[in-house]
Amino acid sequence: PTVKMDVLNGKERVVPIKDKPLNVLDEGNPDAIKKIFRPTENPKFQSAPADSTVVRNTGIHKVLALDLTRDPRDINAVGQFGQAAVVPSDKEQEVRNRWNEGHFNVYLSDQIPVDRAIPDTRPQTCSESMVHDSLPTTSVIFCFVDEVWSTLLRSVHSVLNRSPPHLLKEIILVDDFSTKEYLKDNLDVYMSQLPKVRIVRLKERQGLIRARLAGAAIAKGDVLTFLDSHIECNVGWLEPLLERVYMDRRKVACPVIEVISDKDMSYVLVDNYQRGIFKWPLVFGWSTLSEDFIKKNHMKDSDPIRCPVMAGGLFSIDRKYFYELGSYDPGLDVWGGENMEISFKIWMCGGEIEIIPCSRVGHIFRGENPYKFPKDRQKTVERNLARVAEVWLDEYKDLFYGHGYHHLLDRTATDIGNLTDQIELRKRLKCKSFKWYLDNVYPEMVAPLTKAEGLVSILTLPCVLKPQSQHFNYTWLKHVRQKDVCVAVQGKGPHLVLEPCDRSKPQLRWLHKASNSALVEHLIVEQAPRRQCLEAGALGDSIQLKDCDPTSAYQKWQFTHYHAE
Numbered sequence: 001p002t003v004k005m006d007v008l009n010g011k012e013r014v015v016p017i018k019d020k021p022l023n024v025l026d027e028g029n030p031d032a033i034k035k036i037f038r039p040t041e042n043p044k045f046q047s048a049p050a051d052s053t054v055v056r057n058t059g060i061h062k063v064l065a066l067d068l069t070r071d072p073r074d075i076n077a078v079g080q081f082g083q084a085a086v087v088p089s090d091k092e093q094e095v096r097n098r099w100n101e102g103h104f105n106v107y108l109s110d111q112i113p114v115d116r117a118i119p120d121t122r123p124q125t126c127s128e129s130m131v132h133d134s135l136p137t138t139s140v141i142f143c144f145v146d147e148v149w150s151t152l153l154r155s156v157h158s159v160l161n162r163s164p165p166h167l168l169k170e171i172i173l174v175d176d177f178s179t180k181e182y183l184k185d186n187l188d189v190y191m192s193q194l195p196k197v198r199i200v201r202l203k204e205r206q207g208l209i210r211a212r213l214a215g216a217a218i219a220k221g222d223v224l225t226f227l228d229s230h231i232e233c234n235v236g237w238l239e240p241l242l243e244r245v246y247m248d249r250r251k252v253a254c255p256v257i258e259v260i261s262d263k264d265m266s267y268v269l270v271d272n273y274q275r276g277i278f279k280w281p282l283v284f285g286w287s288t289l290s291e292d293f294i295k296k297n298h299m300k301d302s303d304p305i306r307c308p309v310m311a312g313g314l315f316s317i318d319r320k321y322f323y324e325l326g327s328y329d330p331g332l333d334v335w336g337g338e339n340m341e342i343s344f345k346i347w348m349c350g351g352e353i354e355i356i357p358c359s360r361v362g363h364i365f366r367g368e369n370p371y372k373f374p375k376d377r378q379k380t381v382e383r384n385l386a387r388v389a390e391v392w393l394d395e396y397k398d399l400f401y402g403h404g405y406h407h408l409l410d411r412t413a414t415d416i417g418n419l420t421d422q423i424e425l426r427k428r429l430k431c432k433s434f435k436w437y438l439d440n441v442y443p444e445m446v447a448p449l450t451k452a453e454g455l456v457s458i459l460t461l462p463c464v465l466k467p468q469s470q471h472f473n474y475t476w477l478k479h480v481r482q483k484d485v486c487v488a489v490q491g492k493g494p495h496l497v498l499e500p501c502d503r504s505k506p507q508l509r510w511l512h513k514a515s516n517s518a519l520v521e522h523l524i525v526e527q528a529p530r531r532q533c534l535e536a537g538a539l540g541d542s543i544q545l546k547d548c549d550p551t552s553a554y555q556k557w558q559f560t561h562y563h564a565e
């Protein structure tokens with residue numbers, strides 16, 4: 001018999017369907033695809049009147065605007081049409097009590113129908129865009145750990161309700177060893193009414209990266225589509241993604257990620273022309289294309305946007321291509337950094353990453369991860385990033401370590417694991433250099449290899465611009481460096497030597513610290529038994545390490561030229 005979970009009490013019981021069933025396409029019915037649905041209309045939003053008629057025999061058609069939530073069961077339901085839901089004043093305490101279950105308004109999420117309608121937020125011009133009749137199929141993969149029940153269901157239903165059934169091969173739910181009871185038998189029972197949904201249970205916590213790999217390993221679709229487990233796919237979201245992959249299998253297509261408010265669960269449309277970028281030390285961010293760029297390239301708001309990096313959670317990739325690229329580095333743990341890894345890998349090894357504005361998916365952005373990290377969160381993410389830096393950044397990895405991650409260079413304190421396979425993979429795929437990536441994919445990125453250029457010498461000598469033997473760079477790793485040698489403290493000092501630069505040795509690191517004015521700066525050994533300063537001698541005498549004396553003119557050092565940071 002058909003069953004449905006009572007969402008509010010879904011953790012406890014399974015109830016027979018009495019009212020109108022959930023909006024689920026009849027997958028056995030080949031005519032279902034011919035039903036024409038118009039996108040949700042909400043006067044608050046500019047709605048693209050996509051024409052969903054399939055133009056037969058031309059090989060192409062306008063994007064199907066299939067939306068089974070167009071005529072929702074309960075138009076007065078909380079949060080219906082993606083509108084802000086209001087918390088009654090006597091429920092505010094409950095909202096607070098339940099917040100940490102998901103780090104968003106779990107109370108409201110549970111009130112909102114799992115198949116609510118949301119506004120069609122696509123740019124107007126999307127109604128004109130055409131896609132091929134013979135698009136590849138996709139497996140949608142959701143990984144989750146302790147996801148909120150109503151949110152997980154809403155994610156799944158949004159895919160079923162707004163994807164052309166012939167393109168949706170399956171939905172794979174990968175349970176990354178959740179601890180919540182309701183995600184066990186109840187989830188099995190609930191999903192058993194949805195023939196396209198498969199559940200994979202991991203036997204121990206793997207983290208989202210290896211969980212995605214477990215989902216991909218059993219996927220049968222031509223294309224893998226990864227999604228976070230607290231999303232709502234918008235009308236027409238799938239075909240534009242598959243179209244890009246179909247046109248070129250090395251294109252990796254991301255939807256525009258819109259915002260589902262963590263506070264009131266409203267669906268908020270985001271600005272156009274955003275692309276994914278990173279800043280040092282490998283921090284993901286969004287950046288709006290400049291008006292000049294848009295004008296120069298005659299861009300429409302529906303045109304694909306090339307992205308130096310992807311956000312990570314939502315994208316479609318040709319399944320075979322994913323494996324040709326070596327999928328993800330399986331040595332990445334739990335959360336973080338995998339979006340950098342796959343982005344650099346895609347671009348440097350011959351692919352492309354695009355945001356497709358006609359494809360839109362809402363995502364609940366949360367202040368904190370609602371699940372536990374098996375090890376320290378900070379250390380896990382740092383370690384992942386160090387793996388990425390070591391494999392992909394070439395000489396630019398100094399910039400990564402130099403922005404607050406010096407401590408990762410001490411490999412006795414941070415074991416980043418074995419990288420042989422990843423380095424081999426990069427060689428085998430004949431991937432381009434990080435310099436190529438910066439020059440060609442992300443030329444706006446400021447990536448100076450040295451922080452400053454100036455004059456310093458182990459002996460105190462009159463300054464001459466040539467020969468180069470007087471030229472030293474103060475680098476991002478805090479080295480005072482000339483080509484491959486660095487200024488180092490010999491033993492406990494006070495004498496200095498030039499040694500081969502070695503990023504792991506603390507005695508090679510100098511703190512160049514501005515004191516009274518921007519021009520006078522001390523060079524202090526950071527990790528000597530005590531902080532000591534570099535002191536010039538009389539002409540011809542050696543430079544030595546001495547106790548710091550803020551008033552001494554002999555301890556003030558100036559680098560004559562700084563690169564912009």
Ligand code: LR7
Pocket residue numbers: 143144145146147176206207208211227228229230257311312313314334335336337338339363366369370371
């Ligand atoms: O151990 C874990 N096991 C899991 O299965 C940890 C997480 N997960 C699941 C989790 O339940 C969720 O469905 O993995 C998914 C992503 O985890 P989130 O939602 O906690 O991540 P996030 O949205 O905070 O972070 C973004 O960056 C991550 C870096 O590793 C991933 O790439 C996420 O997929 C990614 N999310 C997005 O790109 C959505 C837009 C956010 C932005 C910007």
Ligand code: MN
Pocket residue numbers: 228229230313363364
């Ligand atoms: Mn997320």
